[in-house]
Amino acid sequence: MSNSYYDMAQICRNGHVITSMAQSSPQSKQKFFSKCGEETVTACDSRGAPIRGYYHVPGVIAPLDYQKPAYCYNCGSPYSWTVKGIEAASELADELEGLTDDEKAQLKNSLPDLVNNSARRTVAEIKFKKIMKKAGSQAIAAMKEILFNVVNETVKKSLFGG
Ligand SMILES: [Zn+2]
Ligand SMILES: [Zn+2]
Structure with a gap:
Protein backbone atom coordinates (compact mmCIF):
# COMPACT_ATOMS: atom_id res chain seq x y z
CA MET A 1 0.00 0.00 0.00
CA VAL A 57 -4.04 2.05 -4.97
CA PRO A 58 -1.58 -0.16 -6.92
CA GLY A 59 -3.21 -3.32 -8.28
CA VAL A 60 -6.72 -2.13 -7.47
CA ILE A 61 -9.03 -0.93 -10.19
CA ALA A 62 -11.86 0.60 -8.26
CA PRO A 63 -14.93 2.19 -9.77
CA LEU A 64 -14.67 5.95 -10.07
CA ASP A 65 -16.60 6.98 -7.03
CA TYR A 66 -14.82 10.30 -6.63
CA GLN A 67 -16.51 12.92 -4.49
CA LYS A 68 -15.08 16.39 -4.63
CA PRO A 69 -14.13 18.04 -1.34
CA ALA A 70 -16.03 21.02 0.09
CA TYR A 71 -13.06 22.35 2.09
CA CYS A 72 -9.31 22.35 1.59
CA TYR A 73 -7.67 19.55 3.61
CA ASN A 74 -4.60 21.71 4.06
CA CYS A 75 -5.93 25.02 5.34
CA GLY A 76 -9.64 24.47 5.87
CA SER A 77 -10.77 27.17 3.43
CA PRO A 78 -14.00 26.43 1.62
CA TYR A 79 -13.51 25.93 -2.14
CA SER A 80 -15.21 28.42 -4.45
CA TRP A 81 -18.08 26.06 -5.31
CA THR A 82 -18.82 25.71 -1.62
CA VAL A 83 -18.83 29.49 -1.09
CA LYS A 84 -20.94 30.12 -4.21
CA GLY A 85 -23.41 27.38 -3.37
CA ILE A 86 -23.97 28.58 0.19
CA GLU A 87 -24.37 32.18 -1.03
CA ALA A 88 -26.87 31.22 -3.72
CA ALA A 89 -28.85 29.01 -1.34
CA SER A 90 -28.93 31.84 1.25
CA GLU A 91 -30.26 34.27 -1.35
CA LEU A 92 -32.93 31.79 -2.31
CA ALA A 93 -33.85 31.26 1.35
CA ASP A 94 -34.52 35.00 1.64
CA GLU A 95 -36.89 34.87 -1.31
CA LEU A 96 -38.96 31.92 -0.14
CA GLU A 97 -42.60 32.64 0.58
CA GLY A 98 -44.51 31.22 3.50
CA LEU A 99 -41.55 31.23 5.89
CA THR A 100 -41.10 33.47 8.92
CA ASP A 101 -37.92 35.50 9.24
CA ASP A 102 -36.84 33.16 11.99
CA GLU A 103 -37.30 30.12 9.75
CA LYS A 104 -35.35 31.80 6.96
CA ALA A 105 -32.52 32.51 9.40
CA GLN A 106 -32.54 28.91 10.63
CA LEU A 107 -32.50 27.65 7.08
CA LYS A 108 -29.49 29.82 6.24
CA ASN A 109 -27.69 28.77 9.41
CA SER A 110 -28.12 25.12 8.51
CA LEU A 111 -26.37 25.51 5.13
CA PRO A 112 -22.69 25.48 6.23
CA ASP A 113 -23.37 22.40 8.36
CA LEU A 114 -24.86 20.57 5.40
CA VAL A 115 -21.63 20.75 3.42
CA ASN A 116 -19.21 19.58 6.07
CA ASN A 117 -18.98 16.35 7.98
CA SER A 118 -19.37 17.80 11.44
CA ALA A 119 -21.56 16.26 14.11
CA ARG A 120 -24.05 19.05 13.51
CA ARG A 121 -24.86 17.84 10.03
CA THR A 122 -27.64 15.48 11.10
CA VAL A 123 -29.35 18.24 13.06
CA ALA A 124 -28.94 20.60 10.10
CA GLU A 125 -30.52 18.04 7.78
CA ILE A 126 -33.56 17.66 10.04
CA LYS A 127 -34.03 21.44 10.34
CA PHE A 128 -33.53 21.97 6.64
CA LYS A 129 -36.08 19.32 5.67
CA LYS A 130 -38.67 20.55 8.15
CA ILE A 131 -38.45 24.16 6.97
CA MET A 132 -38.25 23.30 3.28
CA LYS A 133 -41.33 21.12 3.59
CA LYS A 134 -43.21 24.20 4.70
CA ALA A 135 -41.75 26.24 1.82
CA GLY A 136 -43.23 23.79 -0.68
CA SER A 137 -42.21 21.58 -3.57
CA GLN A 138 -41.24 24.40 -5.94
CA ALA A 139 -38.86 25.80 -3.35
CA ILE A 140 -37.43 22.34 -2.73
CA ALA A 141 -36.78 21.88 -6.45
CA ALA A 142 -34.99 25.24 -6.66
CA MET A 143 -32.91 24.48 -3.57
CA LYS A 144 -32.02 21.06 -4.96
CA GLU A 145 -30.70 22.61 -8.14
CA ILE A 146 -28.40 24.93 -6.18
CA LEU A 147 -27.19 22.42 -3.62
CA PHE A 148 -26.73 19.58 -6.09
CA ASN A 149 -23.15 20.61 -6.84
CA VAL A 150 -22.33 21.49 -3.26
CA VAL A 151 -23.34 18.71 -0.88
CA ASN A 152 -22.15 15.11 -1.05
CA GLU A 153 -24.19 12.10 -2.21
CA THR A 154 -25.26 11.06 1.26
CA VAL A 155 -26.65 14.49 2.07
CA LYS A 156 -28.31 14.75 -1.35
CA LYS A 157 -30.21 11.54 -0.71
CA SER A 158 -31.17 12.58 2.77
CA LEU A 159 -32.40 16.05 1.73
CA PHE A 160 -34.02 15.34 -1.58
CA GLY A 161 -34.51 11.55 -1.70
CA GLY A 162 -33.34 9.10 -4.38
ZN1 LIG B 1 -6.04 25.51 1.29
ZN1 LIG C 1 -18.96 24.15 -14.31
Missing part, protein backbone atom coordinates in the same frame (compact mmCIF):
# COMPACT_ATOMS: atom_id res chain seq x y z
CA SER A 2 3.06 2.24 0.20
CA ASN A 3 2.60 3.43 -3.37
CA SER A 4 -0.95 4.62 -2.90
CA TYR A 5 -1.42 8.28 -3.71
CA TYR A 6 -3.93 10.98 -4.39
CA ASP A 7 -4.18 12.20 -7.93
CA MET A 8 -5.02 15.86 -8.46
CA ALA A 9 -8.55 16.94 -9.31
CA GLN A 10 -9.58 19.67 -11.69
CA ILE A 11 -12.89 21.28 -10.82
CA CYS A 12 -14.67 24.35 -12.17
CA ARG A 13 -15.58 27.15 -9.79
CA ASN A 14 -19.22 26.12 -10.05
CA GLY A 15 -18.31 22.69 -8.70
CA HIS A 16 -18.33 20.54 -11.84
CA VAL A 17 -15.61 17.90 -11.71
CA ILE A 18 -13.67 17.96 -15.00
CA THR A 19 -11.35 15.15 -13.97
CA SER A 20 -10.27 13.46 -10.76
CA MET A 21 -7.03 12.44 -12.48
CA ALA A 22 -5.53 15.73 -13.67
CA GLN A 23 -2.05 14.51 -12.75
CA SER A 24 -2.06 11.04 -14.34
CA SER A 25 -4.26 12.04 -17.31
CA PRO A 26 -3.39 15.68 -17.98
CA GLN A 27 -4.87 15.46 -21.49
CA SER A 28 -8.35 15.57 -19.97
CA LYS A 29 -7.77 18.96 -18.37
CA GLN A 30 -9.70 22.04 -19.49
CA LYS A 31 -8.81 25.65 -18.67
CA PHE A 32 -12.48 26.53 -18.76
CA PHE A 33 -15.12 23.87 -18.44
CA SER A 34 -16.73 23.36 -21.85
CA LYS A 35 -20.18 22.71 -20.40
CA CYS A 36 -20.56 25.80 -18.23
CA GLY A 37 -17.78 28.17 -19.33
CA GLU A 38 -16.46 28.60 -15.79
CA GLU A 39 -12.76 28.77 -14.99
CA THR A 40 -11.30 25.56 -13.58
CA VAL A 41 -8.90 25.11 -10.67
CA THR A 42 -6.59 22.35 -9.44
CA ALA A 43 -5.49 23.98 -6.21
CA CYS A 44 -6.78 25.82 -3.19
CA ASP A 45 -7.01 29.60 -3.69
CA SER A 46 -5.56 30.56 -0.35
CA ARG A 47 -2.41 28.47 0.06
CA GLY A 48 -2.15 26.63 -3.22
CA ALA A 49 -2.47 23.07 -1.94
CA PRO A 50 -3.54 20.73 -4.77
CA ILE A 51 -7.14 19.56 -4.73
CA ARG A 52 -7.15 15.88 -3.89
CA GLY A 53 -8.38 13.74 -6.74
CA TYR A 54 -8.80 10.04 -7.28
CA TYR A 55 -7.02 7.83 -4.73
CA HIS A 56 -4.79 5.39 -6.59
Whole structure:
Protein backbone atom coordinates (compact mmCIF):
# COMPACT_ATOMS: atom_id res chain seq x y z
CA MET A 1 0.00 0.00 0.00
CA SER A 2 3.06 2.24 0.20
CA ASN A 3 2.60 3.43 -3.37
CA SER A 4 -0.95 4.62 -2.90
CA TYR A 5 -1.42 8.28 -3.71
CA TYR A 6 -3.93 10.98 -4.39
CA ASP A 7 -4.18 12.20 -7.93
CA MET A 8 -5.02 15.86 -8.46
CA ALA A 9 -8.55 16.94 -9.31
CA GLN A 10 -9.58 19.67 -11.69
CA ILE A 11 -12.89 21.28 -10.82
CA CYS A 12 -14.67 24.35 -12.17
CA ARG A 13 -15.58 27.15 -9.79
CA ASN A 14 -19.22 26.12 -10.05
CA GLY A 15 -18.31 22.69 -8.70
CA HIS A 16 -18.33 20.54 -11.84
CA VAL A 17 -15.61 17.90 -11.71
CA ILE A 18 -13.67 17.96 -15.00
CA THR A 19 -11.35 15.15 -13.97
CA SER A 20 -10.27 13.46 -10.76
CA MET A 21 -7.03 12.44 -12.48
CA ALA A 22 -5.53 15.73 -13.67
CA GLN A 23 -2.05 14.51 -12.75
CA SER A 24 -2.06 11.04 -14.34
CA SER A 25 -4.26 12.04 -17.31
CA PRO A 26 -3.39 15.68 -17.98
CA GLN A 27 -4.87 15.46 -21.49
CA SER A 28 -8.35 15.57 -19.97
CA LYS A 29 -7.77 18.96 -18.37
CA GLN A 30 -9.70 22.04 -19.49
CA LYS A 31 -8.81 25.65 -18.67
CA PHE A 32 -12.48 26.53 -18.76
CA PHE A 33 -15.12 23.87 -18.44
CA SER A 34 -16.73 23.36 -21.85
CA LYS A 35 -20.18 22.71 -20.40
CA CYS A 36 -20.56 25.80 -18.23
CA GLY A 37 -17.78 28.17 -19.33
CA GLU A 38 -16.46 28.60 -15.79
CA GLU A 39 -12.76 28.77 -14.99
CA THR A 40 -11.30 25.56 -13.58
CA VAL A 41 -8.90 25.11 -10.67
CA THR A 42 -6.59 22.35 -9.44
CA ALA A 43 -5.49 23.98 -6.21
CA CYS A 44 -6.78 25.82 -3.19
CA ASP A 45 -7.01 29.60 -3.69
CA SER A 46 -5.56 30.56 -0.35
CA ARG A 47 -2.41 28.47 0.06
CA GLY A 48 -2.15 26.63 -3.22
CA ALA A 49 -2.47 23.07 -1.94
CA PRO A 50 -3.54 20.73 -4.77
CA ILE A 51 -7.14 19.56 -4.73
CA ARG A 52 -7.15 15.88 -3.89
CA GLY A 53 -8.38 13.74 -6.74
CA TYR A 54 -8.80 10.04 -7.28
CA TYR A 55 -7.02 7.83 -4.73
CA HIS A 56 -4.79 5.39 -6.59
CA VAL A 57 -4.04 2.05 -4.97
CA PRO A 58 -1.58 -0.16 -6.92
CA GLY A 59 -3.21 -3.32 -8.28
CA VAL A 60 -6.72 -2.13 -7.47
CA ILE A 61 -9.03 -0.93 -10.19
CA ALA A 62 -11.86 0.60 -8.26
CA PRO A 63 -14.93 2.19 -9.77
CA LEU A 64 -14.67 5.95 -10.07
CA ASP A 65 -16.60 6.98 -7.03
CA TYR A 66 -14.82 10.30 -6.63
CA GLN A 67 -16.51 12.92 -4.49
CA LYS A 68 -15.08 16.39 -4.63
CA PRO A 69 -14.13 18.04 -1.34
CA ALA A 70 -16.03 21.02 0.09
CA TYR A 71 -13.06 22.35 2.09
CA CYS A 72 -9.31 22.35 1.59
CA TYR A 73 -7.67 19.55 3.61
CA ASN A 74 -4.60 21.71 4.06
CA CYS A 75 -5.93 25.02 5.34
CA GLY A 76 -9.64 24.47 5.87
CA SER A 77 -10.77 27.17 3.43
CA PRO A 78 -14.00 26.43 1.62
CA TYR A 79 -13.51 25.93 -2.14
CA SER A 80 -15.21 28.42 -4.45
CA TRP A 81 -18.08 26.06 -5.31
CA THR A 82 -18.82 25.71 -1.62
CA VAL A 83 -18.83 29.49 -1.09
CA LYS A 84 -20.94 30.12 -4.21
CA GLY A 85 -23.41 27.38 -3.37
CA ILE A 86 -23.97 28.58 0.19
CA GLU A 87 -24.37 32.18 -1.03
CA ALA A 88 -26.87 31.22 -3.72
CA ALA A 89 -28.85 29.01 -1.34
CA SER A 90 -28.93 31.84 1.25
CA GLU A 91 -30.26 34.27 -1.35
CA LEU A 92 -32.93 31.79 -2.31
CA ALA A 93 -33.85 31.26 1.35
CA ASP A 94 -34.52 35.00 1.64
CA GLU A 95 -36.89 34.87 -1.31
CA LEU A 96 -38.96 31.92 -0.14
CA GLU A 97 -42.60 32.64 0.58
CA GLY A 98 -44.51 31.22 3.50
CA LEU A 99 -41.55 31.23 5.89
CA THR A 100 -41.10 33.47 8.92
CA ASP A 101 -37.92 35.50 9.24
CA ASP A 102 -36.84 33.16 11.99
CA GLU A 103 -37.30 30.12 9.75
CA LYS A 104 -35.35 31.80 6.96
CA ALA A 105 -32.52 32.51 9.40
CA GLN A 106 -32.54 28.91 10.63
CA LEU A 107 -32.50 27.65 7.08
CA LYS A 108 -29.49 29.82 6.24
CA ASN A 109 -27.69 28.77 9.41
CA SER A 110 -28.12 25.12 8.51
CA LEU A 111 -26.37 25.51 5.13
CA PRO A 112 -22.69 25.48 6.23
CA ASP A 113 -23.37 22.40 8.36
CA LEU A 114 -24.86 20.57 5.40
CA VAL A 115 -21.63 20.75 3.42
CA ASN A 116 -19.21 19.58 6.07
CA ASN A 117 -18.98 16.35 7.98
CA SER A 118 -19.37 17.80 11.44
CA ALA A 119 -21.56 16.26 14.11
CA ARG A 120 -24.05 19.05 13.51
CA ARG A 121 -24.86 17.84 10.03
CA THR A 122 -27.64 15.48 11.10
CA VAL A 123 -29.35 18.24 13.06
CA ALA A 124 -28.94 20.60 10.10
CA GLU A 125 -30.52 18.04 7.78
CA ILE A 126 -33.56 17.66 10.04
CA LYS A 127 -34.03 21.44 10.34
CA PHE A 128 -33.53 21.97 6.64
CA LYS A 129 -36.08 19.32 5.67
CA LYS A 130 -38.67 20.55 8.15
CA ILE A 131 -38.45 24.16 6.97
CA MET A 132 -38.25 23.30 3.28
CA LYS A 133 -41.33 21.12 3.59
CA LYS A 134 -43.21 24.20 4.70
CA ALA A 135 -41.75 26.24 1.82
CA GLY A 136 -43.23 23.79 -0.68
CA SER A 137 -42.21 21.58 -3.57
CA GLN A 138 -41.24 24.40 -5.94
CA ALA A 139 -38.86 25.80 -3.35
CA ILE A 140 -37.43 22.34 -2.73
CA ALA A 141 -36.78 21.88 -6.45
CA ALA A 142 -34.99 25.24 -6.66
CA MET A 143 -32.91 24.48 -3.57
CA LYS A 144 -32.02 21.06 -4.96
CA GLU A 145 -30.70 22.61 -8.14
CA ILE A 146 -28.40 24.93 -6.18
CA LEU A 147 -27.19 22.42 -3.62
CA PHE A 148 -26.73 19.58 -6.09
CA ASN A 149 -23.15 20.61 -6.84
CA VAL A 150 -22.33 21.49 -3.26
CA VAL A 151 -23.34 18.71 -0.88
CA ASN A 152 -22.15 15.11 -1.05
CA GLU A 153 -24.19 12.10 -2.21
CA THR A 154 -25.26 11.06 1.26
CA VAL A 155 -26.65 14.49 2.07
CA LYS A 156 -28.31 14.75 -1.35
CA LYS A 157 -30.21 11.54 -0.71
CA SER A 158 -31.17 12.58 2.77
CA LEU A 159 -32.40 16.05 1.73
CA PHE A 160 -34.02 15.34 -1.58
CA GLY A 161 -34.51 11.55 -1.70
CA GLY A 162 -33.34 9.10 -4.38
ZN1 LIG B 1 -18.96 24.15 -14.31
ZN1 LIG C 1 -6.04 25.51 1.29
